[in-house]
Amino acid sequence: MNEDRRLRVLRAIVQDYVQTSEPVGSKALLERHQLGVSAATVRNDMAALEDEGLIAAPHTSAGRVPTDAGYRLFVDRLSAVKPMSSAEQRAIAHFLEGALDLDDIVDRTVRLLSSLTHQVAVVQYPSLARSCVRHIELVPLGGERVLAVLITTTGRVEQRVVDVGRDLSSTVGEDTLATLRTELNRATAGRTLAEASAELAAAPEQLEPGLRDLVRAVGTALQDSFVEEREERVVLAGTANLARVGPDFTTSLGPVLEALEEHVVLLKLLGTAAEQGEQVAVRIGHENPYAGLQTTSMVATGYGAGSDLVAGLGVLGPTRMDYPTTMAAVRTVATYVSRILAQ
Secondary structure (H helix, E strand, C coil), X not given: CCHHHHHHHHHHHHHHHHHHCCCECHHHHHHHCCCCCCHHHHHHHHHHHHHCCCEECCCCCCCEEECHHHHHHHHHCCCCCCCCCHHHXXXXXXXXXXXXXXXXXXXXXXXXXXXXXCCEEEEECCCHHXXXXXXXXEEEEECCEEEEEEEECCCCEEEEEEECCCCCCXXXXXXXXXXXXXXXXXXXXXXXXXXXXXXXXXXXHHCCHHHHHHHHHHHHHHHHXXXXXXXXXXXXECCCHHHHCHHHCCCCCHHHHHHHHCHHHHHHHHHHHHHCCCCCEEEEHHHCCCHHHCCEEEEEEEEEECCEEEEEXXXXXXCCCCHHHHHHHHHHHHHHHHHHXXX
């Protein structure tokens, strides 16, 4: 059988089934697509595709639907993911650029992805473990208290109130604070949090005695931020979209919803996507190792500040998904989120 023609027939079946949710017959293919062959040839091609496990016949219909393997071949043979239009890209940029802080960025991103794809959107918070220190700021609060502010390359902002045991409200105190700020940033800027923690631990011994206690106090407070685990979390939006495609699931939505509640599962899936770099990863049906999600597909990619990918984002929905459009949306949103974090 002509392989190019086989792929055209498979592509037509996928496109029609995604659009109509109805099993596709040879007559419908000939009416909707310019295949340039006879009805007998299309039927023969469909029989061959079925023999190869790329399409299957539902019990109640004479038409055919794509299998997981059929979707996989369709996705793998996409010559290119069509970029979103300029107007769509401008709308995405405008929506995300209005974000006030990291929480707002994540919230806007997950709502935007869900709106663009009509699927369940999943966004992982940037992992502190993959972040670097951008800057440490010290703000005098009056008396012996200082606000230590840690700003990471992923936009995370951690604040700690530190009792430094010395009144820094005088001019001498302000000079001391400026020196301390310089030393802290020299030791930590551009380093991962693990590296920064080690540098802070060693810093006091390299300073004049008058600064050592101050560095220890601030360093101890900041190290608490370095080891916190609460960044390992995901945010979801659009779960109600699953109800819209309820018939796509072979049994019920129950197993899918239960799996979505297991954030550890989603973190592993997104973590795998982030490790693949800027490529969009597509996991289809039974390619998913988690039983509750084997009636779904996940389209995901990594995002981060510049070339440093620090987390993943993506969407999850039924295998009957518009893969090219979904892949384009996920890739475009990740690109814009990364740009914002890099600013």
